[in-house]
Amino acid sequence: MQDVIIIGAGPCGLSAAIECQRRGLSTRIIEKHCLVHSIFLYPTHMQFFSTAEMLEIGDIPFTTSNDKPFRYEALAYYRKVAEHYGLAISQYEEALTLERKEDQTFLVQTVDRSGTRHQYEARNVVISTGYFDHPNYIGIPGEDLEKVTHYFREAHPYSGMKVAIIGGSNSAVDAAMELIRVGARIDMIYRGETVSENIKPWVRPVFEAMVQKGKITVHVQSHVTEITESSVKIESKDGEISSIENDFVLALTGFRPDRKLLSSCGVELDGDMEKPLYNPETMESNVPGLYVAGVIASGRNANEVFIETGRNHGTLIAEHINASNS
Incomplete structure (x- = not known):
């Protein structure tokens, strides 16, 4: 039984794990792909819009000789942060189902790249999945061509x-x-x-x-x-x-978050924008013990939440879980 399971090892998921771990909460991250997979999918030579300090998590300085950091620098930075805090991360393991049990704890069932199934129990779950797996398709003839x-x-x-x-x-x-x-x-x-x-x-x-x-x-x-x-x-x-x-x-028509795990566990989605219902002061959804962090909180408007703002969600979540336990 973990205190917290975090689904998604992007910057916002890492930040949430760090803040929970700092408060003595047992924490594990489940990641479908590699660490900070969304950043890995950015163009190879991409330069960020934000300055390095706006991308920092866990009070670890992000040093760069450039005015704005590049993708390769961000990948190295987040690897360093995860290693520094010794975060427990199950990479290449996909969360298939999320279930709230009768005792109000959660059951997360996963599968790894070899096809082996795993399951985890947790008192709290944080959904921090990104959106690069799900492009906005246009729906026109020929969109499925190899070109x-x-x-x-x-x-x-x-x-x-x-x-x-x-x-x-x-x-x-x-x-x-x-x-x-x-x-x-x-x-x-x-x-x-x-x-x-x-x-x-x-x-x-x-x-x-x-x-x-x-x-x-x-x-x-x-x-x-x-x-x-x-x-x-x-x-x-x-x-x-x-x-x-x-x-x-x-x-290049943008991407959308996957809300499958949220909706399957009873999280209400608001109207056409499909924005999950949550308390912005705690990031807790309408399902007690189930939280959102990062872009998944933004509904269909993926430009509403960035690393700069989503990295702060972890502190709100960790403080609320800690207060609930005391």
């Missing part, structure tokens, strides 16, 4: 290719800027009137210059209606259909 991906890692495979980027957020702009360097021909298709207003301020002027020079063709107020092996079909807001020659499609 289409919802993840951008690095530009090299697209050297000299015709690449369509669906989206206008930071991830789409960052991908376009990397693709230029390898000689890709880029079409960016976005439903909005302009690309996102939240583009990194040090990137926006360079991006706009590349658009003006014709290095990137931007199709605003447009959406992709079909993807074929050799083209993408685009419809403008006026209903005009056009076809663009194409080799690869990066459908």
Whole structure:
């Protein structure tokens, strides 16, 4: 019987484990993939929007020689933090079911990469799963073609290719800027009137210059209606259909959290946004002893919670569990 089981070993899950452990609570983390898997899935050369101190957890300094840290630095930092605190982490072990028992404790059933089943009992459970496993699919013909991906890692495979980027957020702009360097021909298709207003301020002027020079063709107020092996079909807001020659499609349309474990255990989800019902002062859901931390607390709006804010959820959770035990 653990005091706390935490599902998800992202920065917010690690922070929750550290804060619980500091208060003498026996704690184990269950992680479906590797440590901080969401950050691992970021583009290889990605630079964070936030400064290093805003990503720190457990009072461990995040040192970097850059104004903003890069992905590889964050991976090293969170590995160091987990090692420093000796966190008990079961990596490559997926939580399949979560059940609240009659005695008000929880049963978590898991499976590891070899197919072996495990089960854990806990007085409290924290759901801190990310969202990179679940892309927002567009639902158009051809989206399942091999040439289409919802993840951008690095530009090299697209050297000299015709690449369509669906989206206008930071991830789409960052991908376009990397693709230029390898000689890709880029079409960016976005439903909005302009690309996102939240583009990194040090990137926006360079991006706009590349658009003006014709290095990137931007199709605003447009959406992709079909993807074929050799083209993408685009419809403008006026209903005009056009076809663009194409080799690869990066459908950077965002991601959504998986709420399966929450809903199966009785956590109420609020309306269309599917935001879990919880107390923002404690992060406890409507199910006593079941907490949320990180982006899972944000419902469908995955941009509502970031590492900078979600890292503080662990303190609220640990303090509430500790107070409940006293």
